[in-house]
Amino acid sequence: MSASQSAVRSRAEAVKVSRTFDWLILFTLFFVILGGYHVHFMLTGGDWDFWTDWKDRRLWVTVLPIVGITFPAAVQSVLWWRYRLPFGAVVAVLGLLFGEWVNRYFNFWGWTYFPVNFVFPSNFMPGAIVLDVILMLSNSMQLTAVLGGLGYGLLFYPGNWPIIAPLHVPVEYNGMMMTLADLQGYHYVRTGTPEYIRMVEKGTLRTFGKDVAPVSAFFSGFVSIIIYFLWHFFGKWFGSTAFTQST
Amino acid sequence: MKLIKDKVAKLSFVALLVSVTAAMFYTPTASAHGEKSQAAFMRMRTIHWFDLNWSKDELTVNDTMTISGKFHVFAGWPETVDKPEISFLNIGIPGPVFIRAGSWIGGQLVPRSVTLELGETYEFKVLLKARRPGDWHVHTMMNVKGGGPIIGPGKWVTISGSMANFKNPITTLTGETIDLETYNLSNTYFWHTFWYALGIAWVAYWARKPMFIPRIIAVDSGKADSLISATDRKVALAFAAGSIAIVAMSMSSTNEQYPVTTPLQAGLLRGMKPLEMPAPTVSVKVEDATYRVPGRAMQMTLTVTNNGDAPIRLGEFNTAGVRFLDAAVSKDESGYPDDLLAEEGLTVSDNSALAPGQSRTIQVTASDAAWEVYRLADLIYDPDSRFAGLLFFYDDAGGRQMVMVDAPLIPSFI
Ligand SMILES: [Cu+2]
Numbered sequence: 001m002s003a004s005q006s007a008v009r010s011r012a013e014a015v016k017v018s019r020t021f022d023w024l025i026l027f028t029l030f031f032v033i034l035g036g037y038h039v040h041f042m043l044t045g046g047d048w049d050f051w052t053d054w055k056d057r058r059l060w061v062t063v064l065p066i067v068g069i070t071f072p073a074a075v076q077s078v079l080w081w082r083y084r085l086p087f088g089a090v091v092a093v094l095g096l097l098f099g100e101w102v103n104r105y106f107n108f109w110g111w112t113y114f115p116v117n118f119v120f121p122s123n124f125m126p127g128a129i130v131l132d133v134i135l136m137l138s139n140s141m142q143l144t145a146v147l148g149g150l151g152y153g154l155l156f157y158p159g160n161w162p163i164i165a166p167l168h169v170p171v172e173y174n175g176m177m178m179t180l181a182d183l184q185g186y187h188y189v190r191t192g193t194p195e196y197i198r199m200v201e202k203g204t205l206r207t208f209g210k211d212v213a214p215v216s217a218f219f220s221g222f223v224s225i226i227i228y229f230l231w232h233f234f235g236k237w238f239g240s241t242a243f244t245q246s247t
Numbered sequence: 248m249k250l251i252k253d254k255v256a257k258l259s260f261v262a263l264l265v266s267v268t269a270a271m272f273y274t275p276t277a278s279a280h281g282e283k284s285q286a287a288f289m290r291m292r293t294i295h296w297f298d299l300n301w302s303k304d305e306l307t308v309n310d311t312m313t314i315s316g317k318f319h320v321f322a323g324w325p326e327t328v329d330k331p332e333i334s335f336l337n338i339g340i341p342g343p344v345f346i347r348a349g350s351w352i353g354g355q356l357v358p359r360s361v362t363l364e365l366g367e368t369y370e371f372k373v374l375l376k377a378r379r380p381g382d383w384h385v386h387t388m389m390n391v392k393g394g395g396p397i398i399g400p401g402k403w404v405t406i407s408g409s410m411a412n413f414k415n416p417i418t419t420l421t422g423e424t425i426d427l428e429t430y431n432l433s434n435t436y437f438w439h440t441f442w443y444a445l446g447i448a449w450v451a452y453w454a455r456k457p458m459f460i461p462r463i464i465a466v467d468s469g470k471a472d473s474l475i476s477a478t479d480r481k482v483a484l485a486f487a488a489g490s491i492a493i494v495a496m497s498m499s500s501t502n503e504q505y506p507v508t509t510p511l512q513a514g515l516l517r518g519m520k521p522l523e524m525p526a527p528t529v530s531v532k533v534e535d536a537t538y539r540v541p542g543r544a545m546q547m548t549l550t551v552t553n554n555g556d557a558p559i560r561l562g563e564f565n566t567a568g569v570r571f572l573d574a575a576v577s578k579d580e581s582g583y584p585d586d587l588l589a590e591e592g593l594t595v596s597d598n599s600a601l602a603p604g605q606s607r608t609i610q611v612t613a614s615d616a617a618w619e620v621y622r623l624a625d626l627i628y629d630p631d632s633r634f635a636g637l638l639f640f641y642d643d644a645g646g647r648q649m650v651m652v653d654a655p656l657i658p659s660f661i
């Protein structure tokens with residue numbers, strides 16, 4: 001494009017073009033985030049998110065918010081500081097969940113026939129909404145990291161409990177007690193995921209008795225704070241326009 | 248302008264393709280056909296499956312079948328594979344075409360991992376319920392932590408009917424009977440749809456107004472604060488407070504609806520009961536063993552001593568699930584998979600009954616295409632070129648003795 005000649009001829013046309021850009025960018029952003037976040041999440045969260053018999057009150061609660069706050073933090077830093085758009089975390093989570101649902105529905109169920117009630121993804125939306133709102137209202141990265149990060153960790157388990165609680169009802173099976181989720185893992189044969197790689201109920205928080213979920217959630221929230229800072233800076237660095245020429 | 252628009256559009260489709268291919272195509276391992284590609288020494292020197300029986304080879308959806316038999320945990324377990332201290336009795340099928348309704352080692356239910364002892368023999372049984380129609384290769388399988396999956400013999404089983412008819416009723420300890428196939432599904436869809444819709448609503452609120460270009464211009468010119476109105480703040484507060492309230496309310500209503508829940512169960516079962524095997528009264532010494540590549544045959548020179556009180560004959564050599572039989576001594580009546588059965592594959596230089604107290608040196612040849620088909624011959628390229636297997640001796644009264652052999656194998660190329 002030559003600089004001497006404008007591409008639009010009227011204000012109305014400029015508005016229209018700007019609006020077209022909005023949708024194109026949002027669309028691209030959605031899928032780029034989806035791709036990056038989904039791959040990242042699969043590599044770090046992996047089995048914890050794939051199977052209900054991994055969704056325990058200890059490691060699942062701890063690990064997923066920590067690896068899940070990454071992209072929301074980075075996307076927030078770009079969208080907020082450059083555009084004052086407060087939906088970075090939500091749009092990231094929308095992307096992740098969309099990718100996950102496509103994957104679970106078409107591959108896990110459609111291709112390999114694992115029932116959807118065994119392989120549905122975890123819900124991150126409550127934490128993402130709170131994260132976005134805190135950044136918007138406070139306009140402070142530090143406060144968002146501390147309050148939002150903690151909230152992200154704390155809201156994860158209760159935000160998922162209505163979905164997974166029915167699967168934690170116990171059954172007696174051939175003389176052993178297990179939950180329905182355990183039974184799903186036993187019934188629906190996974191040749192590549194033997195019982196011993198299942199990372200559930202491991203850890204050292206034994207002194208807290210049976211209330212491990214809140215303790216794990218707090219711990220997860222604290223680590224999420226640190227991860228938030230880190231990824232917020234990643235986002236800033238990626239969102240930098242220092243290497244493009246300004247006109 | 249058109250140019251930029253095209254470029255952005257093109258870029259978005261590239262991004263879409265990349266992301267779609269990257270993550271969304273991930274599928275959990277659906278194939279169980281690794282048996283032939285698994286290193287030969289892994290199959291010959293770890294878990295020896297024998298006396299296997301697939302109770303059916305044709306069934307309709309909802310029917311059950313069992314795979315039962317024994318496995319011997321080889322005492323000369325290879326150094327390159329972790330010991331089976333944490334192992335899981337699995338089943339090698341392409342995804343959940345059957346459900347595993349039960350699995351037992353020595354009569355003990357084993358939904359958990361177990362510790363196996365080297366040199367011991369265990370009895371096992373797996374109960375399967377047909378779920379998805381098709382022809383499936385059903386393998387025995389043991390996952391060993393640090394060693395990977397060890398795949399045993401497989402047999403083709405045909406399931407007919409329709410998966411839509413599959414039912415998996417379970418009665419919980421709270422007295423409810425549910426179908427695990429569809430249980431909790433509508434609840435899952437409801438909550439995921441609800442939260443997804445709320446997320447879209449939040450983005451949509453901001454997408455109503457111009458987004459990227461006018462806003463970046465405003466931010467760059469120092470007018471960032473003008474972009475958030477008082478109404479925006481109220482809406483945002485409502486979203487956050489509403490989300491927290493919904494989480495709290497749905498959590499407490501869930502707890503009311505499901506007052507009894509337990510944590511996920513996990514653990515390791517130690518002290519599995521091995522099969523009591525009387526010490527064999529036959530002793531076998533391997534003088535030498537060669538594998539003749541052109542003839543697809545393994546030749547062993549064995550010195551057999553009968554310390555028992557009945558005359559015995561060699562009936563079978565079993566390695567990696569391939570059974571070489573001397574038809575004059577033993578026959579298969581279990582419907583063992585054809586490709587793993589060499590009914591006349593065992594030739595013994597002198598297989599007349601060996602009387603008690605006697606000793607004899609014999610030439611034993613185990614030949615069958617299975618050496619090639621199952622790539623057992625690749626053993627000679629393994630880092631530790633030894634073979635191992637089970638020898639079965641029979642007496643007239645139908646008694647059977649099992650003896651392990653384990654010796655170096657020398658290839659012969661002429
Ligand atoms: Cu197979």
